[in-house]
Amino acid sequence: MIKRSGQRWVLVSLAVVLLGLLSGCWDQRPVETRAAILAIGVDPGPRKGLLRVTFVFPNVTLTAGSLTSVPSGQETFTMTVIASTLAAAISTVQREQSRAIYLGQVRVVALSTRLAPRIWMTSLHDLTQMGTMVLSFWVVATANANKLVALHPPTEMVPEVALYRALSCKCQDLRWPGRAWSVWTNAVTPGVTLAVADVSANSTTNTFSLKTLAILARDGVSTWSLEATTGWAYLTGRSLAESVSIRMPSGDLASIGHIHGTTQLKFTGTVGHVHLVDTVRLQGTVLGGGAEMGSGKRDPALTEDVSRTIRQACDAAIQAAIDGHVDPFGWHRDLIWRRGAAFFPAPAGTISWQGWRVAVHVTFQIRNEGVLR
Amino acid sequence: MRPSLSPQAYSSSLLASILAGSLFIWPLHIVLAAGQNADLVLVVAGGTMVIWTAIVPGVGREPTPVAAVLDGTALVLMMAVDGLILVSLGSMLQTFYFPETPRWALAGIFLAVVVGWTLRRPHSAPILAGLWVPLLLAGSLAMVGLAFTNLRFIRVLAPLPTIALRPLGLGLVVMAFVILPIPITLRRYGSQRQEVPRWRDRLIPALTAWALLGLLYAVVVGTLGPTALTHLRWPLVFTLDQVTLDSAFFLSRIGILVIFAWTLGAAIGVLVHFDVMVSPSTGAGVPLWAVPAIGMVWFAGILLIPSPAWATWWLVHRVDFAAAGYLTLDALYSSMLLVHSRRVRSSLDIQ
Known part of the structure; x- marks a missing residue:
């Protein structure tokens, strides 16, 4: 009996x-003393070496019942701090907040194209x-990160970042x-x-558009053209639903959409003479336009035209990469x-296209659109 | 006389013993040591582990002085590996999930549970392992399956034609801490079973451990690439942390479930190691009070060891070399016994 009660005391003290x-x-x-950050925007600061960092928080006075009555634009609020680094900005915003910063719910971090690569x-x-x-x-x-993160499209009811949903939805033309x-x-x-x-923000209409690639080159952030961006998507197999417009012999415009597919890389050659063949296999459907397309027949000339347009986009992307010394x-x-690594003589971080020969093969197929559409 | 172990408890204990905690720092150090030949290390070391587990009869051996020294070395090294991994585990939990909780508090819970449990139920580890290890394994496989959706570079998993021998050898040495507990665990549980364990009861856990290590290697290297991987301390945790389901608020970070599950797995692995240590059939019969003593040493280590980098440096650069030496000697001794017993058996057949 004594041993039993002794064991119980051991257990109780262990539990304590x-x-x-x-x-x-x-x-x-407690959750009410937490401040979850939804988005962070980083812009150049007032002086060299300083950053202007904008933090977006959900409006904590919102309740499920008041969601519909809160005026648009008040679902979130922003705080802006000036600091030398992003990490310093986070500790500054914590000092200015009565609640504890929570970073596990950040949805978007927007960095300004005016910031140095470093x-x-x-x-x-x-x-x-x-x-x-x-x-x-x-x-x-x-361009202006503070404007982008402060956007609040009127369709947004709950405090959520519209840009995050747009990028995560898998409904874009390409996989960003x-x-x-x-x-x-x-x-x-x-x-x-x-x-x-x-991403470009339009403050007057409260909308954003998502069109081109921003590339972090050595000397700064550059923005690619729409054609080069599309070409990049084709070359890397990231095209999800691109579309191409072709002028038919009759003068009508035929629109080919849902273009997606795969790519395959093949490297040959020796040191300093790299030969790369990128085979792009794509398919798409005729969306409309062009009287000839009504029958749904596959037109070899149309396929050829689409392939040529795609190849032009690919060439534009490769040219942009060569011109900017980026990959x-x-x-x-x-x-x-x-x-x-020995094969690659340039030090890490620099891209040299010298001695490279890139051939792009595009095959394109028009699929029947089926009875459902 | 304790009851005989079921095949499931036997296999699960062996698997828990192999994978105890080692998953958290996997596969960083073999990539750092072997570089492009890391996949080859995995094939060679894993293959040796599986073949050796199948060949060696998993029963106790004669208590000769040589056997006692070898078993004692294995136990000391096993406890050193567990202690160093515990430091790393505490730091990992603190870095990713509990930034405001001191490391000693995190490791303290772990130690209190493991030491307390061993003192109260010294030989219940195989039963616990038999229940939890299959469940943890199924959960891990499901999560690794989800993690495969982030796989981007399949090509880097293919072996390179250039083989560098020194990195390859270093990589094999790094693998020693994973293989270290196998021989002594096999002997300890083999001698507890009434019949000699079937070869497939030994082979299945070794193969499972190999397959899981291979899968985790593939998912980490294929997701991050070999360069980014070397910038991280816990690349596997980083990789699984990115397994997200966007749909639901609370489930968004689903990959961390497996990290918490592995903490339980690590606890079961340490329980099995303690059970191996205090069992009368292996070693010099280490008394039960050694368990809280080791717990204290580990706790002091957690307080004193300044950083996880220090702990993993000791694990990879010191303990691993000793473990590789022990494994070689134990393999030689076991082969000698194996040849000797065959000779005795054939001479008996002639008579």
Whole structure:
């Protein structure tokens, strides 16, 4: 009996010790004292070496019942701080907030195209090294980051970031790059140039548009043309639902849409003479236009025209890469990984297209659209 | 006389013993050591592990002085590996999930549970393993399946034609901490079973451990690429952290479930190691009070060891070399016994 009660005391004291150690005793924060950051915008600051960082928080006075009565634009509020780095800005905004900052719910981080590449890299590094951030948010480039993150489209009822949903919906023409973890992975990997979606904000209509790629070259962030961006999507197999308009012999415009497919890379050659063949296999459907298309027959001339348009876009992308000494396709990286680092004489971070010969083969098929459409 | 172990408890204990905690720092160090030949290390070391587990009869051996020294070395090294991994585990939990909780508090819960449980139910580890290990394994496979949706670089998983011998050898040495507990665990549980364990009861856990390590290697290297991987301390945790379901608020970070599940897996692995240590059939019969003593040493280590980098440096650059040496000697000794017993058996047949 004595032994039994002794054992019970051991158990009770063990439970007390365990309860004391459990994490809730150390870092519990009631949800009402938390401030979840939804979006972060980083712009150049008033002086060289300073950043203007905008943080977007959900409006905590909102309740499920008041959602419909709250005027548009008040679902969120913003705070702007000036700091030397993104990490410093986060600690500054914490000092100015009565509630504890929570970084696990960040949806979008917008970096200004006016920022130097070095600032981009340190900001990405800061975001990754924090550990408490879930790197599933989107990184985008924009001219004025504070304007973009403060946008609140009138259709948004709950405090949610519309841009995040637009990028995550898989309804875009192409699969945009920019999930934070893969952006960071590309940033630290030699042989690939960082590319993210360039978003432009329109404050008067409260809308944003998502059209071209922003490329982080050595001397600054450059924006690619629409054609080069489309070509990049074809060359990297990221085309989801691109469309092409072709003028038919009759003068009508035929529209080919839902263009998607795969790519295949083949490297040959020796050191200094790289021969790359990128085979792009695509398919799409006729969306409308052109009296000849009514029968649904596949027209070889039309297929040829579409292939030519696609090839032009691919050529534009390759030319833009060569002109800017960048490689957003990751071909240099692929080559390094295939042949070992010794094959790649340039130091990490620089891209040289010297000695490269790139051939692009495009095959395109028009699919019947089926009876459902 | 304790009851005989069921085949499931036997296999699960062996699997828990192999994978105890090692998953958290996998596969960073073999990539750092072997570079482009890391996949080859996985094939060679894993293959040796599986073949050896199948060949060696998993029963206790004669208590000779050599066997006692070998078993003692295995136990000391096993406890050192577990302690160093515990430091790393505490730091990982703190970095990713509990930034405001001190590391000693996180590891303290783990230690209190593991040591307390061993003191109260010293030989219940195989039963716990038999229940939890298959469940954890199924959950991990489901989560790794989800993580495969982020796979971007399949090409880097293919072996490179250039083989560098020194990195390859270093990579094999790094693998030693994973293989270290196999021989002694096999002997400890093999001697507890009434019949000699069937070869497939030994082979299945070794193959499962190999397959899981291979899958995790593929998912990490294929998602991050070999360069980005080397910038991270816990690349596997980083990779699984990105497994997200956008649809639901609370389920958005689903990948972390497997990290918490593995903390339970690590606890079961340490329970199995403690059970191996205090069992009378292996070693010099380590008394039960050694368990809280080791717990104290680990706790002191957690307070004193300044950083996880320091702990993994010791694991990879010191303990691993000792473990590789022990494994080689134990393999030689076991082969000698195996040849000797065959000779005795054939001479008996002649008579």
